[in-house]
Amino acid sequence: MNAQLLQMSPRRSAIEESRLLLTLQIAGRLCGIPVPCVRDVLRAEAITRVPLAPPGVAGVLNLRGRIVTAVELRSRLGLPPADRGAPQMSIIVEYDGELYSLVADSVREVISISPETREEAPATLGDTWRTHATAVYQLDGELLIELDPAQLLAFGRGVEGGIS
Amino acid sequence: MDDLISEFLAETNEALAELDTALVDLERASEDAEILARIFRLVHTVKGTCGFLGLSRLETVAHAAESLLGLYRDGERSVTPDGITAVLAALDTIRLIMGGLADAGEEPKGDDSALLARLEALVQDEHVSTQPTDPATRDDEPPQADEEPTAVASALAIVHDGPAPPSGATAAATPVASSTVDTNLPVQAIRVSLPVLDELMTLASELVLVRNQLLQVARSQGSTPFSAPLQRLSRITTDMQEGVMKTRMQPVSAAWAKLPRLVRDLGQELNKKIDLVMTGGDTELDRQVLELIRDPLTHMVRNCADHGLETPEQRIRAGKLETGRILLSARQEGGRIVIQIADDGRGLDLTRVRQRAVERGLATEAAVTAMEDADVARFVFRPGFSTAEAVTSVSGRGVGMDVVRNNIERIGGNVDLQTTQGRGTVLTIRIPLTLAIISGLVVESVGERFAVPQSAVVELVRVGGGNTRVEWVDSAPVLRLRGQLLPLVQLGPLLNLAPFLGGGAPVEGFVAVLQADTARFGLLVNGVFDTEEIVVKPVAPILRDLQAFSGNTILGDGGVIMIIDPSGVARMAGIGSDRTAQAQGETITKDEEGAQLLLFRAGGTPTPKAVPLGLVARLEALPSSTIEMAGDRPVVQYRGRLMPLMPLGAWAKPLAGAHQQLLVFQDGDRMLGLMVDEILDVIESRIDLRPSAQHAGFLGSAIIAGHATDVLDCAYWLRQGDPSWFGKTDQAVPRLLVVEDSGFFRQIVVPALSTAGYDVTACADAASALRLRDSGAVFDAILSDIEMPGMDGFGLVAEIRRGGPWSKLPVVALSSRSSPKDLMRGRAAGFSDHVAKFDRDRVLSALANALSNMSEAA
Known part of the structure; x- marks a missing residue:
């Protein structure tokens, strides 16, 4: 499946791209990440823990010679941590010139979403989710939550501003 | 050809190519301040480089073009097509001269006066700025420019094909302008773009990973036919990774290579005596970082020489050495590379900086008055800010410091400036260790x-x-x-x-x-x-x-x-730092309390003996069998040479298999082993020394750790062991005055310094030191404590600097307080250097430094 995903990821026209979501499973929930920002998908292993890192940072890993920071999606979304030893997938995204790995339970297919099925995230959604979800799509039999990688990676904005 | 020249050609060619493009952009958007600033900087750099390479013809042309561009940048003239044409013509002349330089290694002869006159006319002529929309009114305007004033292609065409009416030099430039120069440059090295090197490095790392996996597989397989080639692959992979890494690293001295000549030439040009001292040149830096700091460094050194240092007459009047000094140092500190450029010149005139900041509209009068001096000094990093009274050909157009800051910040570094009026300026650049290679x-x-x-x-x-x-x-x-x-x-x-x-x-x-x-x-x-x-x-x-x-x-x-x-x-x-303030208070008292003492027994007597640990280079226990006799004296082969051994009192060679305890003293190449019976302890203790005159070889005795203890007079034993220890008799022994209130420290410092070959006089307070001065005592250097009862070290040095026979002597501060603030205060007060109490090596090197500065200046 990985191979297929990788083949699908590169450039397409802007309109088409906006409708392509890579779907992934996080604690039983179906989420999606826009394909254009995805660089790679691989099994999440050999992540080096970073002591004292902000909660949600799983650690750092070596992606073909580049050091990539791994972010635990469960933690970012306020979900309980996965069982120890459970297989996880790492979705490599590029944000602000840096590569990050978003760690999810599993990765499913890339789907094309038609704009009609798009809904704003409901106002009753919890704060954590509302920050990170950009939209909700109605699929057959289930709902797909589109996540905003920029928000998922916005750690300690205030602190950053303070430094510069 | 001179390496500098060929590097200059390569660099300048790149700058020229960039300039062509930038000028084209400028003509499209004549009001774009950013493009103007970029063009100005490029030309400024070209000019600067020519200047110190002694390429006067190039420099003259570049300077003329720069003057015009300066007016454009500051908005004092509007950009006109004929202005651009003239600048392009100047660039072509530069190319022409560079072509000659590449062929012959020197500037070709030629007359640029027409071109210079034309640029000068544009600089002078108000006419141009008042009627920028009507260039056709000028008679010397090239006709093509009238027809198509905005198209750059035409501007270039004028230079390349057209008759280029007013300028002979421009006409001369025609045949060489576009094609020949680039191809004529001799190729000794090729430039590889950093992304390519990065890519190579990534690939090499990947290769290492694959190699490691293969090795792991091979290990589990036992002996296979693959083993041998795999070993070779492994070695080659390692070599390759190292090689690729090396391609990115360079010692920082690579960026400094040009500076001595730059400083020398600047000195001549400005009629100043300048001494450039560089340390830490072997600090390795990533190539990319190095490229980016090269220009800032040049600018800063240039600034130091031009603005920072005074003329010899001014320096003498200010009571300084005639020769100004620029100190360039690099070191790795924590996770950063720190580069410092310090001069001992006049420092920034902060009053002038405040005025200028208000004039330039950077801050209000009230704001600058309320600002801390350190913040005021940072105004010099703002674009277009310059306090130089006159625009000289060296610098002073306010281009330097903002370029410096831009380039440094682009690589995630920062630059700071500390200045003391009358005493100089220190620029500190901190660059992250990013990509630097370290041993971990x-x-x-x-x-x-x-x-x-x-x-x-x-x-x-x-x-x-x-x-x-x-x-x-x-x-x-x-x-x-x-x-x-x-x-x-x-x-x-x-x-x-x-x-x-x-x-x-x-x-x-x-x-x-x-x-x-x-x-x-x-x-x-x-x-x-x-x-x-x-x-x-x-x-x-x-x-x-x-x-x-x-x-x-x-x-x-x-x-x-x-x-x-x-x-x-x-x-x-x-x-460390968080507690420094608190710790400082403690240190002062601790200082008064004592120092580290090494306790031992020697000469077969039960009385413990003590020696300041700072004087001992090493402790050794040598097997008895290694001790040999040379004549009637025991010696040992130690670190590749023969070290004389000196017993403290009665001595018998230890039994076979036993060990001889040694205190090793070292001064440069000279070593002496003092044989002792037993090392007891190292303690930190305050001692009340009671002198005992009849006890040769000991300063006296004291109660240490509850026991009466003899305190060793090192100088005595060293002289016993090696009579020539202090015998640097071929030259005058430097005379040193030590001002130190603590009797105990005097006892440590004086022998240590005597050991190192100084003729030491000690006194206990500032008042007696000044009495010595007034009685006509002559010294070569002074080492003074800072914390003293009565007049303290700051007061003493200020008094010494005020005038009199000692006013120019190097005065080194000896203190436990060495925070940057204390250092600043020390420098401000007039100390030449500042060392922690009591670090023998650093005291000695500070003194040696101070004395060598003196003798150079003399």
Whole structure:
């Protein structure tokens, strides 16, 4: 499946791209990440823990010679941590010139979403989710939550501003 | 050809290509300040480079073009097509001259007066600025420009094909302008773009990973036909990785190579005597970083020479040495490379800077008045800010410092400036260690691996399990290391990987003794692996606040590992800077209390003896069999040469198999072993010395650790052991005055300095020192304590500097207080240097430095 995903990821026209979501499973929930920002998908292993890192940072890993920071999606979304030893997938995204790995339970297919099925995230959604979800799509039999990688990676904005 | 010239040609060609494009852009958007600033900087750099290479024809042309561009940049003239044409013509002339330079190695002869006149006319002529829309009114306008004033293609066409009416030089430029120069340059090295090198490095790392996997497979297979080729592959991979890494690293001296000549030429041009001193040139820097700091460094040194240093007459009038000094130093400090450019010139005129800031509209009058001096000084980093009274050909167009700051900040560094009026300016550039290659010690704590910069590791001590024991002071673990209590930091618990150990708990593992910026401490870890050459990579922005780490890296086995920042860890553990203020108070009292003393027994007598630890180079225990006799004196082969051994009193060679304890003293190449019976302890103690005149070889006795103890007179024994120890008789012995209120310290300092070949006079306070001056005593240098009853060291040096026979003597401060603020205060007061009490080597090197400065100046 990985191979297929990788083949699908590169450039397409802007309109088409906006409708392509890579779907992934996080604690039983179906989420999606826009394909254009995805660089790679691989099994999440050999992540080096970073002591004292902000909660949600799983650690750092070596992606073909580049050091990539791994972010635990469960933690970012306020979900309980996965069982120890459970297989996880790492979705490599590029944000602000840096590569990050978003760690999810599993990765499913890339789907094309038609704009009609798009809904704003409901106002009753919890704060954590509302920050990170950009939209909700109605699929057959289930709902797909589109996540905003920029928000998922916005750690300690205030602190950053303070430094510069 | 001169390397400098060929490098200049390569660089300038690049700049010219960029300029052509930029000028084209400018003509499209004549009001674009950013393009104008860029063009101006490029031309400024070209001019500057020509200037110090002695390429006067090039410099003249570039200077003329720069003057015009300066007016454009400042908005005093509007950009006109004929202005652009003239600048392009100047560029072509520059190309022409460079072509000649490449062929012949010197500037071709030629007359640029027409071109210069034309540029000058544009600079002078108000006409141009008042009627920018009507260039056709000028008679000397090239007709083509009238027809198509905005098209750059036409401007270029004028130069290349057209008759280019007013300028003979422009016409001369025609045949060479576009094609010949680039191809004529001799090729000795090729330029490879950094992305290509980066890519190579990534690939090499990948190769290492694959190699490692293969080796792992091979190990499980036993002997296979693949084993031998795999070994070769492995070695080649390692070599290749190293090679690729090397392509990116260069010593910082590569960026300095041009500076001595620059300074020499500037000195001539400006009629100043300038001495450039460079230290730490072998500090390695990433090539990309190096390229980016090259120009800023040049600008800063140029600024120091032009604005910073005074003319010899001014210097003499200000009571300074005639020769100004620019000190350029580089070092790796913590996770950064620190480059300092210091001059001993006039310093920034902050009043003038304040005025200028108001004139330029950068701040209001009230705001600048309320501002701290340090903040005011930073105005010089603003674009277009210059306090130079006159625009000289060297600098002073306010281009330097904003370029400097831009370039430094672009690589994530920062630049700061400290200035003291009348005493000089220090520019400090800090560049992150990003991509710098360092040697890292890999340690393990609670199952996680970390790298510690090897440069910070002083030594490794194994603790627990029958080795040195970790002891507890309440809940704080400490290690007794040669008599000193070393605070320990538990790495795992500090990083929240495990709970802190309770007081008194047994500890097993390793202590890495680390030297951070301000403190020495032991890092307690569970295991120590190997050292590896690592390429430091910055951590992602979201992890940047973690002060425990200075970066991360990929190890040979492909694993990612965090790099410990010793200073950060010290701060987190509350060692060093956070407590400095508080500690300073303590240190002062501690200083008064005493110093480290080595206690031992010697000469078969039971009375313990003491010697200041600072004077002893090493302690050794030599097997009896290694002691030989040369004549009637025992000697030993030690570190490749023969070291005389000196008994303290009666001595008999130890029995075979036994060891002889030695205190090794060293001064340069000269060594002497003082044979003692037994090393007892190292203690920190205050002593009340009671002199005992009849006891040769001892300064006196004191009660130390509850016992009457003889305090050794090192100078006596060294002279006994090697009569020529102080015999640097071929030259005058430098006379030194030591001002120190603590009798105990006088007792330590005086022999130490005598040992090093100084003729030392000591006095106990500032008043008696000044009496010596008034009675006509002559010295070559003064070493003074700062904390003294009555007039303190600051007062003394100020008094000395005020005038009189000693006013120009180097005065070195000897103090426990060495925070940057104290250093600043010391310099401001007039101290030539500042050393911590009492670090023998640094005192000696500071004195040697101060004296050599004196003799050079004389």
